[in-house]
Structure formats: C-alpha cells, structure tokens
Amino acid sequence: VLRAIDDEDQLEVLACVHGDSYLPLMVFERIPSSSQVATLPFTFDDKKVCSKGCIAVECKRQGLCLCIANAHLEAGHGKSEVRDATFAQIGERFEAGPQSLLIVLGDLNYRLEASKAVEEPTKATPADKRSPEFMSEFETLTS
Structure with missing residues (x-):
C-alpha cells in the first residue's frame, strides 16, 4: 500500500x-x-x-x-x-x-466464435507455426 x-x-x-x-x-x-x-x-x-x-x-x-x-x-x-x-x-x-x-x-x-475450428496460438507457439488464417483474422479484428 x-x-x-x-x-x-x-x-x-x-x-x-x-x-x-x-x-x-x-x-x-x-x-x-x-x-x-x-x-x-x-x-x-x-x-x-x-x-x-x-x-x-x-x-x-x-x-x-x-x-x-x-x-x-x-x-x-x-x-x-x-x-x-x-x-x-x-x-x-x-x-x-x-x-x-x-x-x-x-x-x-x-x-471470438468462428464457423470452423480455430487453432489458437499460445505464448509457447513459435511464430512460424501459428495459423496464417488465425493471424490474418486477428489482425483484421484488432487493427
């Protein structure tokens, strides 16, 4: 305090x-x-x-x-x-x-709910292993 x-x-x-x-x-x-x-x-x-x-x-x-x-x-x-x-x-x-x-x-x-299964990256997921669809959708929604 x-x-x-x-x-x-x-x-x-x-x-x-x-x-x-x-x-x-x-x-x-x-x-x-x-x-x-x-x-x-x-x-x-x-x-x-x-x-x-x-x-x-x-x-x-x-x-x-x-x-x-x-x-x-x-x-x-x-x-x-x-x-x-x-x-x-x-x-x-x-x-x-x-x-x-x-x-x-x-x-x-x-x-976010999606019409298909989302492969969500975690902190431990290397950048090259992250789903391009997820990252593209994430960028669209957060920018």
Missing part, C-alpha cells in the same frame, strides 16, 4: 497478490471511504482453481457503491461456460444493490 497526501486527504494505491498468480489492482482512493478489498478464488465442483481468481475494491461515493474488480478467467476455446459461471460468481459476490456499479476488468479470456 502506497499512501500520498493531497490538499484534501490521503490517497491509497493498492496492489494485491492472489494465490500463486499476480493480479495487480491499483486504485486511488481516499482512506475514509474505502470499505474493503476482497479476494474471490474461483471454485468448480468444490475444487479451488488456484491460478484463477478475482480481487476487488468497493468504495462508497455520494450514495453510490462503486466496485472495481480485476479478474483472471479460464482460457481457451470451448471454455465459455466456465467463463460465464465464473463471471456469475463475481456478480453474486460483489452484488451491492440498486445503487451500485460493478466494473469488471482484467484477463477475461473470452474468444
């Missing part, structure tokens, strides 16, 4: 480590109005998934509860049901009522 003083009050910058993976979350927040920093490890079939999770900070401002969550969801094609279930866990855990706003950021790992 890093603290700094401005003309009005102290500010905090928070960074958290979740499980064995590092999920940074930095938020400038005036100390008196910050209600909590929470972690949420994801579970499937009563088993904790150690490398995935969520951290969040909840702040109350002028009657509005603002929750900023940083999540790391399951990766890979065909895992959209797991990602959706995880996203639902985030919504249930940080639900704060009608006067609230939940912002979810992070490595959400959602994939």
Whole structure:
C-alpha cells in the first residue's frame, strides 16, 4: 500500500497478490471511504482453481457503491461456460444493490466464435507455426 497526501486527504494505491498468480489492482482512493478489498478464488465442483481468481475494491461515493474488480478467467476455446459461471460468481459476490456499479476488468479470456475450428496460438507457439488464417483474422479484428 502506497499512501500520498493531497490538499484534501490521503490517497491509497493498492496492489494485491492472489494465490500463486499476480493480479495487480491499483486504485486511488481516499482512506475514509474505502470499505474493503476482497479476494474471490474461483471454485468448480468444490475444487479451488488456484491460478484463477478475482480481487476487488468497493468504495462508497455520494450514495453510490462503486466496485472495481480485476479478474483472471479460464482460457481457451470451448471454455465459455466456465467463463460465464465464473463471471456469475463475481456478480453474486460483489452484488451491492440498486445503487451500485460493478466494473469488471482484467484477463477475461473470452474468444471470438468462428464457423470452423480455430487453432489458437499460445505464448509457447513459435511464430512460424501459428495459423496464417488465425493471424490474418486477428489482425483484421484488432487493427
């Protein structure tokens, strides 16, 4: 936690480590109005998934509860049901009522659906082994 003083009050910058993976979350927040920093490890079939999770900070401002969550969801094609279930866990855990706003950021790992099977490269895939169709489609969508 890093603290700094401005003309009005102290500010905090928070960074958290979740499980064995590092999920940074930095938020400038005036100390008196910050209600909590929470972690949420994801579970499937009563088993904790150690490398995935969520951290969040909840702040109350002028009657509005603002929750900023940083999540790391399951990766890979065909895992959209797991990602959706995880996203639902985030919504249930940080639900704060009608006067609230939940912002979810992070490595959400959602994939584009294609009419044919996509051979998705990973960090370990050498550049010359990556599917030209995938790379061309990726360039088109991201440029």
